[in-house]
Structures are given as structure tokens and as C-alpha cells.
Amino acid sequence: MFNQNQIEEKWQQIWENNQLFQQSADSTSVKDKLYLLFAFAYPSGSGLHVGHVESKTALDILARYYRMKGKDVFFPVGWDAFGLPAENYAIKTGIHPKVTTKDAIITFRRQIKRIGISYDWANELATNHPEYYKWTQWIFIQMFNKGLAYQKNGMVNWCPQDQTVLANEQVVEGRCERCDSQVVQKELKQWYYKITQYQEELITGLDQVDWPEATKAQQLNWIGKKTGIEITYKIADTDKTVTCFTTRPDTNFGATFVVIAPEHQFAKEVAKNNTTVADYLDAASKKTELDRQQEGKTKTGAFTGFYAINQLTNKKMPIWVSDFVLGGFGTGAVVGVPAHDVRDFEFSQFVNSQSDNKADDAENADSRIEVIRVVVGSDGDTSEITKVEQVQEETGTMINSDFLNGLDIHEATQKIMDYLEEQGMGKRVTTYRLRDWLISRQRYWGTPIPIVYDPEGNPHPVKQEYLPWELPTDVDFKPTGESPLKSSKEFIERTHKYVSQVHADLIAEKGWDSSGEGWTPEFDTMDTFVDSSWYFLRYVDSRNKDVFADVSQLKAWLPVDLYMIGPEHIVLHLLYSRFFTKFLRDEGYLHFDEPFMKMRHQGMILGPDNRKMSKSKGNVINPDEIIEKFGADTLRVYEMFMGPLEADKPWDIRAVIGVYKFLQRVYSMVSEKDLAEFSQQEKTKTEQKLHQLIAKATDDIPKLKFNTSIAFMMEFMNVWQDESKKYSKTLSSEDKIKFIKVLAPFAPFMAEELFEMVTGQTSDSDDYNGVHITVWPEFDPNKAQSDTVMIPVQINGKVRAQLSVSAETASDQQVVLNQAIALPELKKYLEGKEIKKKIYVAGKIISLVV
């Protein structure tokens, strides 16, 4: 028995005093770099949780392993320190976010050191530090100068609880991703980053990176590229046209109506003289997101009284207005093919039932919608389509479509697109679902947008010499629906002073007040996702005062080799960071296209009840308590042993104890001093297992398969212990050290303690070299192999015997097969039968067919 906590504190101190892991960032000596990155952490008041421990430990194992393999490892740490939780806490308690954030960081730091994460603390950073956000602002200005940061008036997502706008990516099923409130639409002038500028490269760039396929698919899904065609139809009895976007022009012979969104220009024009349409537009504009959801898929609409002409059939297609068509997608107008689109069919049913009810209503008489089948599916059904189940969407062959008849729908799509383009009726187009990134937030605790407005309301970026454009401190951050920065006197005075110096010429020219009166700063702050979109660049040179990072440092370390981050960031941070990287590359600052070459997601650690941990469910495991009872090594090894890194796994306290006992056994076996060494003969079996372990760990660690490495360490311990008992002897110090080295990345404290003990060096001496800066052991294939091999023998696919052969004869097919057939236990299966087939897979299996 020994005191785990005591040795852990001892080594934590020694590592820190010697700055063991902090010589990494100097670019001049880098030969074989490895940049390991852990997802930027938000320093929440509740401290480190067991999920953090899992992914940090995984990266730490890699960091320690690769250092032992001789790589130059860069493993930095920092804090995503701006954000809503600290501000909301401040609103409740009156304690400034700066204070709570600082306290939280101190707690995190202590906890991270306690679990032995070998971060390079020399480059630690926090996004709320002015020397950091100075460069967040600088990037904003570069974007502004290139027209990629711009202001736009429009409908935005507004969270009434958090009193701020949100990006599309932060709205999940109509709710705020942070506080789960129902999001409402508001018309506001806001700042956007033009991420759509890079939409095509955000797709193609995914081919360069080693990311989980599912993650790539999800990003592609979010970007939502679609190719189709815009078809322009003449509107009868006018000189106007309506342009519709469709991906299925093959069905155009069956197009019998047009629907436009309430926001469509033509709808607005019609509404001037048509009260039905005007009323409909009015009602639609008042609908909230919630109303729409409750309404479900029930169709509504109003007839405009106009008709579009389908050039293919010369049929008059009634033009309707309906809110199932979205103003923001495609052209805001859709051509309806009720026979081959479920929504169109539902709309036709709505229209026809309505006009049935008002048969004598002249206005609606000609607005009925015809359903024409133009595709026949695999069932061969060519009957009239009267039920929604008959609507054929995905596959089939064309009918009733003139020159398309008989073609597969996909061929027909290409042919009709060619035709429409030739005739000047349409144009192939590509659409994307991705929208520009709304970055304004009406909140206090964020990076100020470095813009001042002149008395005419024109924006002027703050000059670089005046950055950081600091966040004022004399602010009342209680939410009022307006930006809290408006309450700062200092901020406005600062702005006046600034413009009177910087814009003196303009002020004189315009005859404005020379004191700067009339100018205002931008009161909104930036979305915190802006802060985290480039932090991995700053890490490599985080104290630089002249540039966001020096070119030599960037060249030495980037791109990131492995990024460990939760799957919840796929459409937010991971997309935004890629966008920033491509922008800064185009500006000439970066030498690479993609920031994160390899990425893996950690799974979630669930409570013992198999549910997501949460305070309200009372199933939260506190890592501090586990460390207190069993030590940090146990916590680390247990979390790595739970299962595959990417899987969700429930906590099991009994299994923690199992790992604890394993480590206790390790300690007592390695520290055993009274036993003599095995003889050469006696140690064969243990040595064989030891070299198999080295091979296994060397193979598994780079693949992040830590659970199987640990399982094999346990197997090794079992063999060693059995053999030790059998002979009352044990392994040599030399062999013990090999095992300690394999253990070191997983249980760094215990390994260091045992290393000191076995080598006889002491940590007080100046030239002490710990296990973590030694060289990873080489495995010897000869020692890993045993002299005899057991080969299973199958008869008709069932294992009936085991054949023991020497390692040399195992490669001789003829000898092995003859020996196998001669096995006495196979007599009853083979006697009197002819062996039809003999198969031998060298060293693996013998298969006989009778």
C-alpha cells in the first residue's frame, strides 16, 4: 500500500519546477512537429467534469507517447473566456464576469495539473484578454476592408431570454441552443461575416482532411449544395415573368401551377389591388416560428388571379401565394407538379377542395389545379393520381412528356435542362443552404466590434494603432433588450476623443462638431464563436505584440495534426474556423488550406444510470472526489479503459475500483525488492508477454485504442504475477523499466515514482531524467514469439482439435497437414472417409472437408 495522492503531488511539483513540457514552442529547433489540440474550453464555474478528463487524458497519452518517440510535440492550452454563462451569472449576483472567469480559470488550471495533463503552459491564452481580442478585432477589420464583414438589414433570430440575436447555427429546432427558449424573428440591422464566399471550398476542402465520414457528411448537409435550374415563365396578359427554381425539371410536362412566397416581389405587387392576397400576406407576416410549427404541414394560400404559361404544354398555370414556399430559398417561387411532389400534391388538394366549396365564386373558378402523371414507377401503375401514397418522387420512367417519354428520370433531367437552356427558358444554377454568419450580439461579455459611426451613420473601422478597442468596464449589464455597452459613459467619451483625432479631416470637411459629438461607437459585441475561430493560430505565438502570430512560428507548427473535439461543434466552430483559415490564407498570412488535418470526437460519459449527466438528475460524477479516493492515475486509466474513445459510455464505480486494484498490483510487483531474478529459462513466458505488450501498445496508441492497450497491460501483469509465484522470482530491473515506460503515458505519476525507485536515480539530483523524457522501448520480435504454435483444426467448418507445431515447421504446409490428419482425436471424424479438400492458412488454421 502506498499513498497515491502523495506521490502525485510530489511529481506534479517536480514537473512544474523543471518546466518539463514547456520547451516546445520555439520554432527554430523543430524537426518533426506534432500539434495536438484539445477543444477550446469554456471556464465554467462548475469546474472540470469527467468528460473533460477523458479527452484531455487521451491527448495527453499521445503527447507523452510521441515525446518518448522523439517528436517535437506542441500541446497548448487556453480559455474561451467570453460568453453568456458568466454574464448571466453576473446579472444574477452582481459579480463582474471578469472576476468569475478568472476564478474559474484558476480552478480549471489546478484540476488539469492535478490529473497530470502535460500542457505547454507557456502559451496559455484567454479570449477576454485585450492582447488576444486585439487580434480578433484586427481580423474583423481585414474582413471589413475586403467586404467580408458587412452590415445588413433583415429578419434575424432573436432569443427573448438571452436578449440577443443568434446565428442560424445556434438555433436548434426553433430554440436557442443555450437556454432552450423559443426563438422569434426580428428585423434588425446587424453585422455579418460572408462565409458564403467560401462555400464551394468549404465543400471541396473536406477531401483533404482525415475526419470521421459522418462529420464530413454533416457539414456537407449543413452547407446544402444543390444543383438545379431556374425556369422563367411568362405571366399571361402582362409583360412580367416569374422565375422558379427546381431540381426536378424532368417533370415539367406535369407542371400545373406556380406558388410564390409571401415575401416575393410579385406577391407584394398583386396585394396592392387584391384584398384576398393582401390579407394573406398580412396574416403570414404575423406568423411566428411557433405558429408555423403548430400549423405543421397544413397548406394555406391565396390565388393571385394571374397565370404563368408553361412553354412545354402551353397550359395556363394559376399563380398562388403560400407560406410553405420560403422567401429565402431559391427564387422564392416554385413550379408545382402535384403528381410527383408530396407538398405540391397536398397543395393541389387544398386548392381544389377550396374551389369545390365555392363553385360559384368566379375568382376561384379557374384556379383549380390539374394532376398529371408524367412518371411511372417500378410498380407500373399508370392510373390517375388521387391519393398522396401514389405520388412518385424518387425513381421511374417518363410518360406523357413528349420527347422525354421512355427515359429514366435522371436522363430526362439532363435532357430537359439542355433543352430549356437552348430555348432560353432556363438557366442551370447551384444553390446553397448555408447563410452568412450573423456575428453581432446585444451582450456585454464579448469582443467589442471595432467600428465607429459618423453622424450620417456610416461605419468607420477603428485604426489598427488604437487596437485593442477595449471593452468598457462602467457598464450596467442588466438586460434591457438593448446593448449593455450603451450604458457606458467612458465608451462614448472615448469614441468622441478618438474620432476628433483620427477623423479630424472628415469632420472639418463635413463641418461637424470638432469635439466628435454626434459620433457613436458600435455597441454590439461579437459572437464568442468569432473568438474561437482562430485561437489555434494564436497559440503558436501567443505573446506576440506586433502580429497575430509570427510567420516562422506558424510555419513550424501548423496545421493542427490532431484535433479532439465533441461532435456538438460540427456546424459551428469547425465550419467557422475553416472559413477564417481560408480567409487569412487568401490575405497571405497562412501557408495551408485546412486548419485541422485529423480530427476525432470523444464520446459522452454518461451517469451510472446510463443517462446524460446533469445536476438535476443527480447523476454527476465529480472527478475531484475520484482523485481524492483513488488518485489521478486511477481516474485516467479507468476513463481510458471504459471503451472506445468515440463511444458514449456509462460510469461504473465498481470498475473504477478494479482499475485501482490493478494499479496497486503494478506498484507492488514493480517495487518488490526481495525476490531474485528469473533465470533465462524461467523468464521466457513473462518476457514474451512483455514484448507482445510493447508491440501492442506501439500499434494501438497512435490509433487511439487505449482500452485494448490497457487490457493487454492487465494480461501482462497476470502472466508476470503467475510466473513470479511459480518460481518465487521476478523480472530484472531492465525489463521492469520497459514495462514502466509503456505504463508512463497512461499512469504518469506512478510510472515516474516507480522509475525513480527502479533506476535508483533520485529526483533531488540535478541530472535526474524522468521516465517521460526517456525513449519508448523497442520490441524484439524474436522475444515476442513462442517456440510452439497451437493451430486449430477444423473439419467441415467445426473446430475438432488443436495441433501443436514448432515455429519452424509451421510454415511447411505439407508437414503440418500430415501431422493434423494423423491426430488421434480426429480419428472418429476421418475414419473411412475421403478428405475432399485440405486448407492450411499458415500459422492460423487447418480446415479439412470430408
Add this chain to the structure above:
RNA sequence: GCCGAGGUGGCGGAAUUGGUAGACGCGUGGGUCUCAAAAACCCAUGAGGCUUAAAUCUCGUGCGGGUUCGAUUCCCGCCCUCGGCACCA
């Protein structure tokens, strides 16, 4: 509906260029030690049949087929669970 991931003992999981399914750990049962308990250690542990026992057989990786000497792994058709997107034309 579309896209993606997955389904293996009582539990977490291992094994996939097709080659002994269930490594390792937990749990459970039995035992040693003890006045007793805990700890520690030892043995057993997928299900079922036959048997005093040994031996041995059958079934078994979500379901149904197929390819193969041999399938958790490959192919075809389904079912279920989880994650993402969704009135996106």
C-alpha cells in the same frame, strides 16, 4: 422523409485484408484465510442437452436469405436504437 452511426454474455466491451466468438475488466457462484466480517488469494462463469463423473453434442454476434471449407466480418432484403437535417422545391 433524407443523411450518418450502431445492434456481440447479467454489464462495459474484445476480435473484421473472412480463420478457435466472448480477450480484459465488472458482476455472480463456490472455496482458502478468519471467532466473524472486510481485504487478499484460488476455481468456475454464453445458453441448452446427455451424464454420477469424465467425455461429448447442439445452438449462439438484431431478423430472414445468399456466397464460402469457414461469416460478428462480404452480398441481398428487412427490423430496431441513437445523432443530424427537414414544407429547401
